[in-house]
């Protein structure tokens with residue numbers, strides 16, 4: 496099984512080579528992207544950065560449905576893989592997820608000629624080390640997990656300071672020996688203080704109860720002298736069932752902040768108090 500570090504830098508908002516280079520040179524050693532992020536721009540700039548400054552970084556990517564037709568069959572998975580490795584300038588990928596399979600049913604994905612067969616084929620050919628399912632709705636991710644075809648799972652926005660909905664799924668995946676990625680520990684930005692994400696959680700307007708909960712958490716953080724983003728990050732890092740937390744950055748200063756947040760001291764009892 497692929498060895499994995501505790502923090503993976505999310506590149507969904509990375510669109511310039513300068514930031515891509517900084518990501519590759521960061522101490523985290525792992526970057527998460529997908530065929531569809533920025534309509535291919537994320538992979539393209541990561542590939543340019545890798546060509547100009549080859550470094551030993553693991554880049555994880557994802558197969559996406561055809562952006563025009565929504566087709567997500569086995570042939571599309573193979574094409575999506577070819578597009579990704581071409582943009583990235585690599586021959587193979589350590590982890591390759593099926594990304595947001597919302598235009599197909601699980602039965603279609605699992606049918607002969609379907610997306611899952613194509614992913615398994617890539618793994619059998621040694622073109623990817625591990626295959627994963629990466630998506631939002633918990634019941635969908637769980638159903639894909641139960642096929643037994645996948646080595647890894649990525650859930651997002653559902654194991655955070657304000658939403659623990661994915662706790663059972665994460666435990667079940669770990670019990671199966673899967674690699675578990677917990678993405679979006681800041682809920683898409685709200686818990687990191689992003690101005691863009693103010694009032695929003697998981698890319699949507701947040702419910703008033705969620706915003707009230709964030710205010711209470713922020714007050715508790717002040718009492719303990721821990722910045723809220725550090726609390727949000729360490730909440731995920733502390734889970735023994737999570738192999739890697741996928742954190743998005745959209746600037747070099749956020750990347751520098753991420754390094755500081757990872758090493759921020761967390762007082763005994765603080766996480767329990769949360």
Ligand SMILES: NC(=O)c1ccc[n+]([C@@H]2O[C@H](COP(=O)([O-])OP(=O)(O)OC[C@H]3O[C@@H](n4cnc5c(N)ncnc54)[C@H](OP(=O)(O)O)[C@@H]3O)[C@@H](O)[C@H]2O)c1
Pocket residue numbers: 504505506507508527528594595629630631649651678679680681682683684685687688689690691692741742743744745748749752753
């Ligand atoms: N279906 C899937 O497979 C899926 C879904 C979601 C996420 N993911 C992966 O997980 C990664 C993380 O998710 P995410 O980026 O949506 O959410 P996130 O990690 O919860 O939040 C990242 C956002 O927080 C803000 N932020 C980070 N550091 C900050 C700082 N120091 N100061 C102020 N704001 C800061 C930035 O917002 P601004 O950009 O507004 O500044 C950044 O884009 C993605 O990049 C992607 O790789 C995968």
